[in-house]
Amino acid sequence: MMSKITILRAVVEGLTYLVAFLTKVLGSEKGRPHQQKSAEEEANERFGLSWRVAVEANNVCPWRKVPLQCYQHLQNYMCAGQYERDLNLVVDNILIYASQIPLSPDGMDAWILDVDDTCISNFSYYEKRRFGCDPFDSTIFKEWIMEGKCPANPAVRSLFKSLKERGFKLFLLTGRDQATLSTITSNNLHSQGFVGYQRLILRSPEYKGQSAVKYKSAIRKEIEREGYRIWGNVGDQWSDLQGECLGKRTFKLPNPMYFIS
Amino acid sequence: MMSKITILRAVVEGLTYLVAFLTKVLGSEKGRPHQQKSAEEEANERFGLSWRVAVEANNVCPWRKVPLQCYQHLQNYMCAGQYERDLNLVVDNILIYASQIPLSPDGMDAWILDVDDTCISNFSYYEKRRFGCDPFDSTIFKEWIMEGKCPANPAVRSLFKSLKERGFKLFLLTGRDQATLSTITSNNLHSQGFVGYQRLILRSPEYKGQSAVKYKSAIRKEIEREGYRIWGNVGDQWSDLQGECLGKRTFKLPNPMYFIS
Numbered sequence: 001m002m003s004k005i006t007i008l009r010a011v012v013e014g015l016t017y018l019v020a021f022l023t024k025v026l027g028s029e030k031g032r033p034h035q036q037k038s039a040e041e042e043a044n045e046r047f048g049l050s051w052r053v054a055v056e057a058n059n060v061c062p063w064r065k066v067p068l069q070c071y072q073h074l075q076n077y078m079c080a081g082q083y084e085r086d087l088n089l090v091v092d093n094i095l096i097y098a099s100q101i102p103l104s105p106d107g108m109d110a111w112i113l114d115v116d117d118t119c120i121s122n123f124s125y126y127e128k129r130r131f132g133c134d135p136f137d138s139t140i141f142k143e144w145i146m147e148g149k150c151p152a153n154p155a156v157r158s159l160f161k162s163l164k165e166r167g168f169k170l171f172l173l174t175g176r177d178q179a180t181l182s183t184i185t186s187n188n189l190h191s192q193g194f195v196g197y198q199r200l201i202l203r204s205p206e207y208k209g210q211s212a213v214k215y216k217s218a219i220r221k222e223i224e225r226e227g228y229r230i231w232g233n234v235g236d237q238w239s240d241l242q243g244e245c246l247g248k249r250t251f252k253l254p255n256p257m258y259f260i261s
Numbered sequence: 262m263m264s265k266i267t268i269l270r271a272v273v274e275g276l277t278y279l280v281a282f283l284t285k286v287l288g289s290e291k292g293r294p295h296q297q298k299s300a301e302e303e304a305n306e307r308f309g310l311s312w313r314v315a316v317e318a319n320n321v322c323p324w325r326k327v328p329l330q331c332y333q334h335l336q337n338y339m340c341a342g343q344y345e346r347d348l349n350l351v352v353d354n355i356l357i358y359a360s361q362i363p364l365s366p367d368g369m370d371a372w373i374l375d376v377d378d379t380c381i382s383n384f385s386y387y388e389k390r391r392f393g394c395d396p397f398d399s400t401i402f403k404e405w406i407m408e409g410k411c412p413a414n415p416a417v418r419s420l421f422k423s424l425k426e427r428g429f430k431l432f433l434l435t436g437r438d439q440a441t442l443s444t445i446t447s448n449n450l451h452s453q454g455f456v457g458y459q460r461l462i463l464r465s466p467e468y469k470g471q472s473a474v475k476y477k478s479a480i481r482k483e484i485e486r487e488g489y490r491i492w493g494n495v496g497d498q499w500s501d502l503q504g505e506c507l508g509k510r511t512f513k514l515p516n517p518m519y520f521i522s
Contacts (some may be wrong), residue, residue, distance in 0.1 A: 046343060050350045056318040057513045059351045061358055082307060089311045090320045097322055252318040 041072065048073025052256040058238040063259050066132035074131040074256055078123065084155070086254040091155040094234065094251050095162060101231050103167045110198070110228035112220065113162050114235035115174035115185065117255050119194055120150035121161065132257035145176070148184045152192035156253070159234075160194055169198040169228065173219055173240075175212050177258070178202035195199060212260050217243030268505030302333065309334025311518040318500045324520050327393035333394040335517055340383065345416070347515045352416040355495065355512050356423060362492050364428045371459070371489035372424050373481065373508060375496035376435035376446065379518050380421065380455055381411035393518035406437070409445045413453035417514070419494075421455055430459040430489065432479055434501075436473050436521065439463035473521050 037045065052059045066074060077083055089129060101108045116122055125144040126132055140237055144150075164170055172194070182202050189200065207215040208242040221244055229248035233240065236255035298306065303509055309331040315321045329333060364370045376423055386405040388391055405411075425431055433455070437446055443463050450461065468476040481491060482505055491508035494501065497516035 005493050009352055046346055047350075049343065050347045053314055053317050053347055053515070054350050054354065057351075057515075058318075059354050059512050061354050075289055082310065085311045089308075089315050091319075093320050093322050167456065251320050254314070254318075 005150070006164035007242050044069045044071075048077075052077065055256050055259070056252060056254060058252075060259075065135055066130075066257060068130075068133050070256075071130055072134045074133070077256065078127070078131055083254060086132050087153065087155045090251055090253055091159045093158055094232065096167070097249055097251075098163060098166060098232065101132035104229075107167075107169065108228050110166050110171060110223060110230050111168040112171050112173050112223075112230055112233040112235075112240075113160065114191070114240045115176065115200075116150070116235065116251055117153075117170055117236040117257075118234060118240075119153065119156050119191055120173065120188060122150060124149075126257045136258065145181060146184055147192070148188040150188050150192070152194070153253075156234075157183050157193050160197075161231075164196050168231065170196075171223060171228075172197050172200045173214065173216055174200070174202055176202050177208075178204045212237065213243040216240060217245060220247070273394075305330045305332075306334050310336075313338065316517050316520070317513060317515060319513075321520075323522050326396055327391075327487070327518065329391075329394050331517075332391055332394045333376055335394075338517065339388070339392055340362070344515060346416060348416045351514055352420045355420055357406065358510055358512075359424060359427060359493065360427070365490075368428075368430065369489050370429050371432060371484060371491050372429040373432050373434050373484075373491055373494040373501075374421065375498065375501045376419070376433055376437065376461075376520075377411070377516055378414075378497040379495060380417050380433065380508075381449060381453055382413065382414050383411060385411075387518045388514075397519065402461075406442060407445055410451040411449050411453070413455070416513075418454050421458075425457050428490065432455075432484060432489075433461045434456050434477055435461070435463055436476065438461050438469075439465045473498065473500035474504040477501060478506060481506035481508070 047067075051060070051070050052073065098111075099107070107146075112120055122144065125141055127144075128140075129135075129137070148171055160170065172189065174185065176200065184199075185202065186200055189197075203215060207218065210218075217241070224230060224245050230245065231249065232251060233247035233250045235241055235250075236253040237260045238252065239260050241250040241252060308328075312321070312328065312331050359372075362370070371423060374380055383402075383405065385513065386402055389401075390396075390398070421431065433450065435446065443461075446463065447461055450458075462480055464476060468479065471479075477500070483492075485491060485506050491506065492510065494508035494511045495514060496502055496511075497514040498521045499513065500521050502511035
């Protein structure tokens with residue numbers, strides 16, 4: 001017959017084991033990706049999602065800053081893989097479209113690509129500005145640009161190479177200032193693998209102060225006047241994709257962090 | 262001194278209580294909104310989200326069916342409130358834009374609204390077609406339309422009323438067949454509170470077989486030829502918002518369930 005001490009010891013051991021086991025189970029429950037959020041966090045997440053979709057579809061009236069309640073959503077969106085997934089899906093569709101285009105042997109089949117947050121990324125700057133929830137700081141942004149270290153968007157670099165191999169003439173069209181940023185921009189693009197494009201076009205003095213829509217329309221018009229056929233036009237801003245001589249098909253790359261009119 | 266029986270009974274009762282308590286805690290963990298998903302479900306959710314955003318931004322090449330892996334995402338999107346939230350945010354932005362328009366006393370300030378899945382909803386049909394994952398069935402769809410029971414999108418009905426009160430002339434422009442669906446459509450709209458519009462325009466025989474872009478462009482051109490100024494153009498399809506005489510500003514309402522070219 002067991003003594004009371006023995007029984008109690010067995011019970012205590014059993015309970016310790018049970019508690020340890022259940023703590024582990026509960027711990028893994030709590031540590032899983034979907035942690036319980038507060039009602040406010042849930043509401044912000046839902047709003048952030050609606051806001052991001054509205055921005056991508058060009059439904060939001062001109063805005064200067066991302067609403068602060070979108071901060072957590074955008075941080076998660078930009079840092080946890082969904083931004084890259086969204087970008088990749090758009091690039092997949094661009095490649096499908098491009099593969100169906102009958103190229104002419106005259107070498108005049110053209111494609112327009114924007115530069116900032118299309119070919120190369122300003123994530124490093126925007127990460128420090130709460131993904132656009134903080135106001136744009138032109139001084140800090142210019143310092144960042146002047147480092148010439150914007151990394152490529154890998155999906156867009158791969159698109160660039162595919163389009164070039166296919167035979168399209170690639171025009172990189174940016175609102176960056178020609179006088180001050182021409183060298184740093186072409187070096188940055190080169191170091192990131194954007195090699196072999198037809199032309200890099202920066203904003204020359206005559207377009208200073210004009211909206212992106214006006215400036216980029218004028219440049220595309222000039223490209224068409226030279227005899228090029230613009231089959232595709234890719235940018236992260238709707239102002240890249242509005243106005244005149246848009247090209248036969250436009251594609252909007254994701255960017256919920258800022259708006260350029 | 263307690264007997265062994267008494268000790269064991271106390272221990273069993275204690276354990277029972279502990280297990281019940283922990284079961285409850287674990288149960289509530291499991292019952293909370295974010296249930297643990299399988300890796301496949303997580304991947305489908307992420308893909309569904311990318312796909313939906315790409316559709317809303319008009320980045321997906323013409324498609325006939327929603328990819329099956331988006332089914333769960335779309336079911337959740339359409340049924341759990343996010344669709345309405347997205348719609349409401351777009352309508353909020355339309356109202357901001359509309360409030361800034363200086364109306365003329367000549368009564369020629371116009372607005373274009375699409376009908377299906379803009380003013381009134383075909384959710385009931387698409388719910389039975391796995392939210393667009395099943396192929397479109399024109400017979401069943403026509404039966405549904407002929408019931409004349411499409412409910413209003415409440416946010417759009419409220420937009421309709423605001424625009425009308427503001428003084429805009431509202432043109433409802435639909436690809437529905439004029440010969441067979443004119444009466445049922447105007448009755449359906451009337452019963453859902455769409456009263457006092459300037460004109461309901463259905464597809465007359467001369468536009469049969471034309472793309473929505475061509476047909477709707479031709480109608481908008483005619484409206485402008487009559488002297489109207491189209492300030493806004495609202496639809497759930499990009500083909501409502503492409504082509505000619507688009508209006509000064511277009512707004513894309515969410516619809517990830519089907520694509521009309």
